[in-house]
Amino acid sequence: KNEVEQSPQNLTAQEGEFITINCSYSVGISALHWLQQHPGGGIVSLFMLSSGKKKHGRLIATINIQEKHSSLHITASHPRDSAVYICAGAFKAAGNKLTFGGGTRVLVKP
Amino acid sequence: GAGVSQSPRYKVAKRGQDVALRCDPISGHVSLFWYQQALGQGPEFLTYFQNEAQLDKSGLPSDRFFAERPEGSVSTLKIQRTQQEDSAVYLCASSIGQGGNSPLHFGNGTRLTVT
Numbered sequence: 118k119n120e121v122e123q124s125p126q127n128l129t130a131q132e133g134e135f136i137t138i139n140c141s142y143s144v145g146i147s148a149l150h151w152l153q154q155h156p157g158g159g160i161v162s163l164f165m166l167s168s169g170k171k172k173h174g175r176l177i178a179t180i181n182i183q184e185k186h187s188s189l190h191i192t193a194s195h196p197r198d199s200a201v202y203i204c205a206g207a208f209k210a211a212g213n214k215l216t217f218g219g220g221t222r223v224l225v226k227p
Numbered sequence: 228g229a230g231v232s233q234s235p236r237y238k239v240a241k242r243g244q245d246v247a248l249r250c251d252p253i254s255g256h257v258s259l260f261w262y263q264q265a266l267g268q269g270p271e272f273l274t275y276f277q278n279e280a281q282l283d284k285s286g287l288p289s290d291r292f293f294a295e296r297p298e299g300s301v302s303t304l305k306i307q308r309t310q311q312e313d314s315a316v317y318l319c320a321s322s323i324g325q326g327g328n329s330p331l332h333f334g335n336g337t338r339l340t341v342t
Binding site for chain 2: 147148150152158159160161162165203205206207211212213214215216217218219220
């Protein structure tokens with residue numbers, strides 16, 4: 118079964134703290150996506166990766182194919198980073214359609 | 228426009244009414260996905276098109292849900308005889324490649340409320 122699990126479900130941090138969100142998936146994927154959804158807002162694609170590490174500004178995404186695990190890191194967090202972060206896997210066995218994790222709700226306090 | 232456009236932004240329907248939700252993907256994007264997002268939940272897959280072909284409709288919750296993309300661009304999600312449990316945000320996403328192997332671009336969604 119194609120499954121994606123995220124942890125934690127909720128995370129509260131003080132401004133400036135380093136944040137890590139974890140994502141595990143069940144079987145082989147061709148790509149893993151990290152998405153951001155602000156309250157009442159649409160979904161924005163942050164990263165798509167199939168190996169290694171990607172960095173954009175204060176955001177870093179890593180993936181370990183062998184361990185079927187990915188992490189999203191936010192360095193020097195800011196209140197505007199408050200959002201729901203969602204990982205989604207494109208599972209090879211399912212024709213690469215995306216299966217979403219349940220999301221991690223992040224609140225960064227000033 | 229430059230992004231994925233969905234309309235209407237909000238829709239209120241009385242139970243039993245039919246609704247049609249529209250998605251205009253980015254021009255030239257091959258793949259188009261529909262997702263349903265209930266309040267406080269992550270998106271759930273509904274259906275996937277590659278050009279005009281509906282390759283996967285396994286996520287459609289019942290035969291009241293129907294989606295089409297007749298010319299490989301604009302897509303319509305139709306829900307017949309709406310029920311209260313259909314209340315959700317319906318998201319459309321497109322990508323230039325096939326399946327989930329290229330970056331996704333999401334619309335802002337249509338919030339459907341069935342009363």
